Amino acid sequence: MGNANPVTVHFENSQPILRVENMETSLGFYVGKLGFKNASWGSEDFTCISREGAVMYLCRGDQGRGGAWVWVGVEDAEKLHDELKAQGVAIRHPLTNHSWALEFQVEDPDGNVLRFGSEPK
Numbered sequence: 001m002g003n004a005n006p007v008t009v010h011f012e013n014s015q016p017i018l019r020v021e022n023m024e025t026s027l028g029f030y031v032g033k034l035g036f037k038n039a040s041w042g043s044e045d046f047t048c049i050s051r052e053g054a055v056m057y058l059c060r061g062d063q064g065r066g067g068a069w070v071w072v073g074v075e076d077a078e079k080l081h082d083e084l085k086a087q088g089v090a091i092r093h094p095l096t097n098h099s100w101a102l103e104f105q106v107e108d109p110d111g112n113v114l115r116f117g118s119e120p121k
Contacts, residue, residue, distance in 0.1 A: 018064070019068070020059065025109050034087075067112060072115065081104050
């Protein structure tokens with residue numbers, strides 16, 4: 001049975017760590033195509049990428065098996081979809097209006113899937 005007076009701890013955030021095989025290729029995708037910024041302290045083995053409030057870590061050949069799925073909430077999925085298509089990013093799953101979100105998917109060079117979504121229309 002659950003505790004009647006559970007201890008509550010504030011969760012600050014969640015930042016996924018994605019396994020990649022080639023950091024240069026991955027940064028070409030995330031920075032060059034998706035518009036993320038690379039941390040100044042990043043190395044060939046581990047780095048942090050960010051775009052406004054979205055933060056992820058990339059780890060070369062370690063910390064996971066690859067093929068992760070990550071939800072990234074954005075202000076306007078349709079606008080981002082058009083921006084990424086103009087950058088030549090392959091859309092894995094087209095912009096679709098679901099009851100939970102307007103979303104689309106892209107896949108990085110290592111098979112990690114990013115689900116970008118905003119409020120449904």
